[in-house]
Amino acid sequence: MVGFHPAIHTFVSYFPWIATHFTPATETGSMTASYVIIGDGIAGSSAAETLREEAPDAEITVITEEGEALYNRILIKEYAKGKLPEAPISIHDTDWYADREIDLELDTVVTNIDPDGHAVTTYEGETIEYDKLLVATGGTPTQLPVDNSDADGIHHFWTFQDARNIREHIEGADSATIVGAGLLGIDLAAICGAQEVEANYLMRGDCWWRYALTEEGAEIMHDAMRERGVTPVFQSGVDHFETDDEGHVTQRSTPTASGSTPTLSASPSASTSTPRSCRTSTSNRTTASSSTSTCEPVSTMSSPPAT
Numbered sequence: 683m684v685g686f687h688p689a690i691h692t693f694v695s696y697f698p699w700i701a702t703h704f705t706p707a708t709e710t711g712s713m714t715a716s717y718v719i720i721g722d723g724i725a726g727s728s729a730a731e732t733l734r735e736e737a738p739d740a741e742i743t744v745i746t747e748e749g750e751a752l753y754n755r756i757l758i759k760e761y762a763k764g765k766l767p768e769a770p771i772s773i774h775d776t777d778w779y780a781d782r783e784i785d786l787e788l789d790t791v792v793t794n795i796d797p798d799g800h801a802v803t804t805y806e807g808e809t810i811e812y813d814k815l816l817v818a819t820g821g822t823p824t825q826l827p828v829d830n831s832d833a834d835g836i837h838h839f840w841t842f843q844d845a846r847n848i849r850e851h852i853e854g855a856d857s858a859t860i861v862g863a864g865l866l867g868i869d870l871a872a873i874c875g876a877q878e879v880e881a882n883y884l885m886r887g888d889c890w891w892r893y894a895l896t897e898e899g900a901e902i903m904h905d906a907m908r909e910r911g912v913t914p915v916f917q918s919g920v921d922h923f924e925t926d927d928e929g930h931v932t933q934r935s936t937p938t939a940s941g942s943t944p945t946l947s948a949s950p951s952a953s954t955s956t957p958r959s960c961r962t963s964t965s966n967r968t969t970a971s972s973s974t975s976t977c978e979p980v981s982t983m984s985s986p987p988a989t
């Protein structure tokens with residue numbers, strides 16, 4: 683796969699802003715300034731490390747909604763494929779933060795920022811005050827705007843925990859559907875191929891990554907998918923998901939070519955929906971239906987991702 687993820691460009695383009703506005707305490711004259719960093723991805727964690735080096739006396743708090751410290755997000759696909767164990771994916775453990783006197787708040791979702799009051803509020807209702815704040819929240823998948831898109835068996839694909847869930851479910855699955863013809867969707871296709879799970883890969887256009895590749899380039903990718911048991915399904919999308927009595931996803935429904943009549947079919951058809959998230963779901967061998975994933979890099983953060 684080639685090219686940079688859009689979030690990288692976003693981060694790089696904001697870097698001058700961070701450098702200008704997140705000046706360490708030693709440069710502002712205050713030795714005990716407090717810094718809050720929302721996000722423990724590579725951006726947030728690196729900022730905390732640099733701050734500690736530049737401002738030895740500062741209070742530094744890193745907040746993350748995830749339940750574990752920094753890991754290599756790019757490698758989680760290798761874990762989901764079954765090609766890597768957990769250990770090499772982790773970058774820091776909690777001791778790394780403790781050793782640097784950085785307060786790491788795991789499993790903590792920031793729901794509000796009060797810039798005038800210099801405070802953030804968490805989902806649990808805690809208020810954390812700051813002198814300076816860095817928002818390093820990266821990208822977070824949002825849910826497909828269709829019925830049952832939060833059904834059991836549909837996964838986001840952004841966190842290490844998502845990768846664990848996908849790996850666990852895909853190991854017991856016999857079929858899958860992938861939605862979202864972008865760079866993360868192709869990762870899901872590769873995961874299905876590596877785990878020898880047959881998949882349909884739904885794409886809204888006539889080819890994978892249609893905005894970036896030529897027809898010839900896309901055809902190379904399509905052939906590679908087919909060789910791995912992943913069938914590209916063009917002009918297609920998801921209208922809604924069907925679930926069983928226990929709320930587990932069993933089918934994804936595509937609209938007809940006119941987009942007017944939802945049908946329970948895996949046949950190619952045009953989609954009226956716009957995938958906005960990076961999700962996958964699997965159905966296990968006890969069901970006769972497909973599993974579904976959709977994937978699109980997103981830049982906004984709202985609520986904690988459903989798992």
Ligand SMILES: Cc1cc2nc3c(=O)[nH]c(=O)nc-3n(C[C@H](O)[C@H](O)[C@H](O)COP(=O)(O)OP(=O)(O)OC[C@H]3O[C@@H](n4cnc5c(N)ncnc54)[C@H](O)[C@@H]3O)c2cc1C
Pocket residue numbers: 686687689690693720721722723724725726745746747748755756757758759790791792793818819820821822839840841866869983
């Ligand atoms: C499967 C996958 C494959 C990828 N492959 C590549 C690749 O090959 N090449 C490449 O360049 N890029 C790739 N990327 C993209 C790359 O991982 C991201 O661009 C990078 O992780 C962004 O880093 P970040 O620190 O800005 O944000 P993130 O890594 O997204 O970290 C954001 C942090 O903010 C936290 N957070 C968000 N909202 C809140 C909140 N409200 N409260 C508390 N905490 C919050 C999150 O929990 C997380 O800790 C891939 C991404 C994925 C998911």
